[in-house]
Amino acid sequence: MIQVAQIIFILSVLVILHEFGHYITAKWFKVRVEKFYLFMDAGFSLFKKKIGDTEWGIGWLPIGGYVKLSGMIDESMDTEQMNQEPQPWEFRSKPAWQRLIIMLGGIIVNVLLAWFIYTTMYTTVGKKYISTEVLQEKGLAFGEVGQKAGFKNGDKIVSVDGEFQENFNRMVMDILFSSEVIVNRNGQNVTLNLTDQQIKEILDKEGRNFIGRRTTSITIDSILPNKEAKKAGLKVGDSILAINAKKINFFDEFISTLKSQKQDSVTVTVFRGAAQKDIRVKVDKKGELGFRVKPTVKEDFLITKKMGLFEALPAAIKESWSLLVYNVKSFKLILRPATGAYKQVKSPIGIARQLPDAWDWEFIWNFTALFSIGLAFMNLLPIPGLDGGHALFTTVEMITGKKLNDKAAGHVQTFGMIILLTLMALTFGKDIYQLIADKFF
Structure with missing residues (x-):
C-alpha cells in the first residue's frame, strides 16, 4: 500500500503542475478553460465542482489528467463546438505563437519543477x-x-x-x-x-x-536452511580465506571456483573467532554452498x-x-x-x-524530479495527441502560414489517441500479468 500511495502522490503532483502550466498560459491569453482534471474521468468522475467557467475534478482512472480549452480538439474528443463560429475566448481564435506557448506550458512547468526540486535538495541534504x-x-x-x-x-x-x-x-x-x-x-x-x-x-x-x-571481503551473513553450508557446519560471521588451499582474494573468484566444482566436495578455509578452520563442504548442482555474504554498504x-x-x-x-x-x-x-x-x-x-516499501521523502522528491523530466520529454514527442504533436502542427503553421483544418485535426487527434491508448494497454497489460505471475507462479 505504501508503494501505491507513493506513485499516486507523485503522479498527482506531476499531473496537477503539468496541467497548471497549460491552465495559467491559457488564462494569460484569455482562453476559456472549461475543465481541469486530475486523472481521467472516462464515464464519470470521483469529484467535480464548477468555479467560474472551469469545472475542477478528479477522475477515476489514474493515467494522467487534462485541461479542456474552449475551441480546441483535445483528449476529450469534443468536436461539437468546432462546428460553431469561432469566439474570441477560444483557443482556435488566438495567434499561433500564443497557442504554441499554451501547448508548451505543461512541459515548461515540468522542467522548472525538476530544477526547483534539485536546487532545494542540493541546498538541504546535498547532491548524492x-x-x-x-x-x-x-x-x-x-x-x-x-x-x-x-x-x-x-x-x-x-x-x-x-x-x-x-x-x-x-x-x-x-x-x-x-x-x-x-x-x-x-x-x-x-x-x-x-x-x-x-x-x-x-x-x-x-x-x-x-x-x-x-568484493574483497567474503563474510557469511546468513546460512540458508537445508543447504550444504548448514550441513557442513559453516556459521554466520565466518570469513572465507581459501578453497582447496587456494587463497581467495575476491568474491568473484570464489564463485567461479565453486562453479568449476559442481557436485564435488571442497575444503573451505574460514577465519572464525581468532583461528583458521578447514571445513569440508559439498557443492550443489548450481555451484553453490548455500549462504549469503554481507551486502555492500x-x-x-x-x-x-x-x-x-x-x-x-x-x-x-x-x-x-x-x-x-x-x-x-x-x-x-x-x-x-x-x-x-x-x-x-x-x-x-x-x-x-520498484518504489521502496517505506515512505522516504528524500527518495520521493528525487524520483518526482526524475519523473518530471521524463514526462516533459514524453510530451515533447511529435505524436498526435501529445503536447509535442500539437506544437509541431502549430510550428508548421507559423512557418507556412497554413493551418490544419478542423476536420483533419480531428482525424489526426483520433489517430494519435488510438496509438497512445494501445501503447498504454500493452504496458499496463504486461505489468498486470507480471504482477499476477509473481504472486501465483
Whole structure:
C-alpha cells in the first residue's frame, strides 16, 4: 500500500503542475478553460465542482489528467463546438505563437519543477551519488552476461564514448547507450563495442546487476536452511580465506571456483573467532554452498556535496539537462528492436512495484524530479495527441502560414489517441500479468 500511495502522490503532483502550466498560459491569453482534471474521468468522475467557467475534478482512472480549452480538439474528443463560429475566448481564435506557448506550458512547468526540486535538495541534504572512482578502486565484477559481452572481472572503466562518468549508476546506463567502452585491464586499455544482441542479453537477464563492485571481503551473513553450508557446519560471521588451499582474494573468484566444482566436495578455509578452520563442504548442482555474504554498504562509496544557493542553481540546471539527454538516449535504444529495450517500458503499476516499501521523502522528491523530466520529454514527442504533436502542427503553421483544418485535426487527434491508448494497454497489460505471475507462479 505504501508503494501505491507513493506513485499516486507523485503522479498527482506531476499531473496537477503539468496541467497548471497549460491552465495559467491559457488564462494569460484569455482562453476559456472549461475543465481541469486530475486523472481521467472516462464515464464519470470521483469529484467535480464548477468555479467560474472551469469545472475542477478528479477522475477515476489514474493515467494522467487534462485541461479542456474552449475551441480546441483535445483528449476529450469534443468536436461539437468546432462546428460553431469561432469566439474570441477560444483557443482556435488566438495567434499561433500564443497557442504554441499554451501547448508548451505543461512541459515548461515540468522542467522548472525538476530544477526547483534539485536546487532545494542540493541546498538541504546535498547532491548524492555513488562514486565510480571509489567503487571501482579494486576493479569491477561482472555477471555471466557481462563477461560474455567482453568484460572481465577486475576491469576498471576508463571512459564511455570518450567521457568518464563520476556517478556509478549513470555510468551503468552510459554503457548500455554507448558506442565505445574503454576499460583498464591489468594496466592496459581495452576497447569494447557492445552489439544490440549483447545489450538485449544484459537487459533480459541481469539488468543493472551485470556490473558491480569487486568484493574483497567474503563474510557469511546468513546460512540458508537445508543447504550444504548448514550441513557442513559453516556459521554466520565466518570469513572465507581459501578453497582447496587456494587463497581467495575476491568474491568473484570464489564463485567461479565453486562453479568449476559442481557436485564435488571442497575444503573451505574460514577465519572464525581468532583461528583458521578447514571445513569440508559439498557443492550443489548450481555451484553453490548455500549462504549469503554481507551486502555492500553503499554509504562506503556515497559522495554527498552540499551546496549554497548560487552553486545549486546551475548544478540543478545541469542535472535537469542531463536527465533530458538520458531520456533521448533511452528512447533511441527503445527504437532499436534488436536490443529488446522496449520490453523495459513500464506503466504506473510497474513503476510502483520498484518504489521502496517505506515512505522516504528524500527518495520521493528525487524520483518526482526524475519523473518530471521524463514526462516533459514524453510530451515533447511529435505524436498526435501529445503536447509535442500539437506544437509541431502549430510550428508548421507559423512557418507556412497554413493551418490544419478542423476536420483533419480531428482525424489526426483520433489517430494519435488510438496509438497512445494501445501503447498504454500493452504496458499496463504486461505489468498486470507480471504482477499476477509473481504472486501465483
